[in-house]
Amino acid sequence: MLEQAVVFWQRGLHRLELNTSMRVSSFPFILLYQLITVVLYSHFKYPFLVEYTDMANHARSVMEANGLADIVTVIQGAVEDVELPIKADGLTTEDGESSEYQVVDIIISEWMGYFLLRESMLDSLIHARDKFLKPKTGLMLPSHTTMFLAPINDEEERQISNREYNGAMGEWGQFSETTQSTYGVDMSVLTEQYEREQKEYFLLSSRWAELPRDAVMAEPAAVKHLDMATCTLADSKGITAGDKGATFDFDVKSEDAPGSTISGFAGWFDADFKSRTDEGGATAPKIPNPAYLTTGPEAGYTHWGQQTFHTMSAIPLIQGETTRIQGNLEMTRSKDNARLYNCKIGYNSSRRKSEEDKDGKILMKGSPVEHVYQIP
Numbered sequence: 001m002l003e004q005a006v007v008f009w010q011r012g013l014h015r016l017e018l019n020t021s022m023r024v025s026s027f028p029f030i031l032l033y034q035l036i037t038v039v040l041y042s043h044f045k046y047p048f049l050v051e052y053t054d055m056a057n058h059a060r061s062v063m064e065a066n067g068l069a070d071i072v073t074v075i076q077g078a079v080e081d082v083e084l085p086i087k088a089d090g091l092t093t094e095d096g097e098s099s100e101y102q103v104v105d106i107i108i109s110e111w112m113g114y115f116l117l118r119e120s121m122l123d124s125l126i127h128a129r130d131k132f133l134k135p136k137t138g139l140m141l142p143s144h145t146t147m148f149l150a151p152i153n154d155e156e157e158r159q160i161s162n163r164e165y166n167g168a169m170g171e172w173g174q175f176s177e178t179t180q181s182t183y184g185v186d187m188s189v190l191t192e193q194y195e196r197e198q199k200e201y202f203l204l205s206s207r208w209a210e211l212p213r214d215a216v217m218a219e220p221a222a223v224k225h226l227d228m229a230t231c232t233l234a235d236s237k238g239i240t241a242g243d244k245g246a247t248f249d250f251d252v253k254s255e256d257a258p259g260s261t262i263s264g265f266a267g268w269f270d271a272d273f274k275s276r277t278d279e280g281g282a283t284a285p286k287i288p289n290p291a292y293l294t295t296g297p298e299a300g301y302t303h304w305g306q307q308t309f310h311t312m313s314a315i316p317l318i319q320g321e322t323t324r325i326q327g328n329l330e331m332t333r334s335k336d337n338a339r340l341y342n343c344k345i346g347y348n349s350s351r352r353k354s355e356e357d358k359d360g361k362i363l364m365k366g367s368p369v370e371h372v373y374q375i376p
Contacts, residue, residue: 045089046073046089046091047071047072047073048072048073048074048075048084048104049063049072049073049074049075050075050076050077050079050082050128051074051075051076052076052077052078052079053076054076056074056075056076057076059074060074073085078124079124079125079127079128080124080127080128080131084101084103084104084132086100086101086103091103093134094134094135094136094137094138095136098134098135099131101131101132102131102132102133102134102135102138103132103134104132104133104134104138105134105137105138105139106138106139106140106141107125107128107129107132107133107138107139107140107141108141109121109125109128109141111124111125112142112145112269112271112304113304113339114206114208114304114305114307114375115147115206115267115268115269115306115307115331115341115343115375116145116147116224116226116269117147117236117238117331117341118307118339118340118341118375119339119340122226122231122235122236123233123236125228126231126232126233126236129228129229135280136280136281136283136284137281137283137284137285138229138284139229139276139284139285139287140228140229141273142228142271142272142273142293143227143228143229143272143273143274143275143276143277143287144225144226144227144228144271144272144274144277145225145226145228145269145270145271145272146222146224146225146226146269146270146272147222147223147224147225147239147267147268147269148220148221148222148223148267148268148269148270148296149220149221149223149248149265149266149267149329150216150217150218150219150220150221150250150265150266151216151217151218151250151252151262151264151265151325152211152215152216152217152262152263152264152265152266152308153214153215153217153257153260153261153262153263154209154211154215154263154264154266154308154310155260155261155263155314157207157209157263157308157310158263158264158310158311158314161202161203161207161310162202162203164202165198165199165202165203168198168202169195169198172191172194172195172198175187176188176191200374203310203312204371204372204373204374205373205374205375205376206267206307206308206309206343206373206374206375206376207307207308207310208305208306208307209266209305209306209307209308210297210300210301210305210306211266211297211306211308212297213297213298214257215266215297216266216296216297217250217252217256217257217260217262218250218251218252218325219250220296221245221248221249221250222245223239223245223246223248223267223329224239224243224245224331225245227277227278229276229278229280229281230278230280237332237333238330238331238332238333238341239329239330239331239332240330240332241328241330246328246329246330247326247327247328247329248325248326248327248328248329248347249324249325249326250324250325250326251322251323251324251358252317252322252323252324252325253317253322253354254317254318254319254320254321254322254323254354255320255354257317258317258319259317260317261314261315261316261317262311262314262315262316262317262323262325262349263310263311263314264308264309264310264311265308265309265311265345266297266306266307266308266309267306267307267309267343268294268295268296268297268304268305268306268307269295269304270292270293270294270295270296271292271293271294272290272291272292272293273287273290273291273292273293274287274290274291275287275290307375309343309345309371309373311369311371312369312371315349318351320353320354321351321352321353321354321363322351322352322353322354322356323349323350323351324349324350324351324352324358325347325348325349326347326348326350327345327346327347327348328345328346328347329343329344329345330343330344331343331344332344334374340374340375340376341375342372342373342374342375343372343373343375344370344371344372344373345370345371345373346368346369346370346371347368347369347370348365348366348367348368348369349365349366349369350362350363350364350365350366351363351364
């Protein structure tokens with residue numbers, strides 16, 4: 001039975017809405033809510049809340065206001081560096097093989113970022129798990145996460161980005177001409193660099209979106225799955241070529257979206273709160289009522305939304321034909337900021353008659369396309 005210690009860890013307490021069956025509407029401190037709920041309705045003797053920022057002071061105030069100050073221990077600091085009062089509270093390990101620090105029954109954390117990994121704290125969570133969690137019986141919540149990618153129709157937003165890019169380049173052209181004609185200063189030497197910067201900002205940066213359900217044009221592909229009980233620091237680095245799920249193969253039928261176009265791709269994630277599935281956790285307690293969070297378009301609004309990656313040009317759908325998009329996704333950390341990521345998406349598009357098999361006669365095959373998008 002889990003009854004010794006539970007750690008709640010948050011990457012900065014903030015306003016958060018979960019518009020799912022787990023919805024907590026307009027609740028500013030969801031982790032404190034979870035903590036108070038567990039304390040009031042469970043048998044945990046030693047709940048700890050770890051918070052890096054000065055929001056820890058607010059957490060203490062909430063505990064005091066709810067009569068839990070003598071029960072919940074709020075610890076301010078980086079989760080990699082904090083020390084739990086193991087001896088003072090008499091915390092014990094699950095067996096003689098465990099480290100003296102592995103005394104925690106459950107770690108509950110909201111570590112997820114946009115498209116799961118962007119600005120996330122997965123590294124820190126893995127460090128906390130390996131240091132504090134009981135290896136065989138401890139639970140991680142969320143327990144499993146999955147990243148998805150799908151082709152989308154988002155033409156209005158794609159065209160807005162293109163107009164903004166064209167507007168920026170037009171303004172630069174006027175500025176360059178004016179400085180030349182008025183002051184005799186040639187600015188054209190900067191045009192190539194300016195154009196690259198504007199393209200990266202307007203066309204090659206992902207966008208936060210709240211897409212409608214019908215914007216998704218094919219069955220989403222699961223591009224990465226994480227078991228939070230076993231994932232590694234290597235897993236947190238992103239998605240590399242050759243990873244299981246790094247390739248995708250979408251069929252978009254014109255009959256499903258007549259007169260429409262493919263505007264790009266969207267990425268999001270799901271999170272499960274369920275029993276352990278790894279072999280090492282076979283003896284861990286079972287969760288009788290699993291819960292599920294999705295940040296996909298079918299969920300409506302969530303804090304995370306979806307990240308959209310618009311193509312340079314739309315891919316039109318032609319009546320009576322199926323457009324096939326085959327490609328791969330790589331997601332790597334930015335060299336300038338390890339919390340941020342870049343996505344490289346490469347693909348080929350082809351068309352065939354809708355009655356043809358997937359590998360049937362091809363009517364048209366486009367040239368390979370590859371772009372690197374920033375996730376700002």
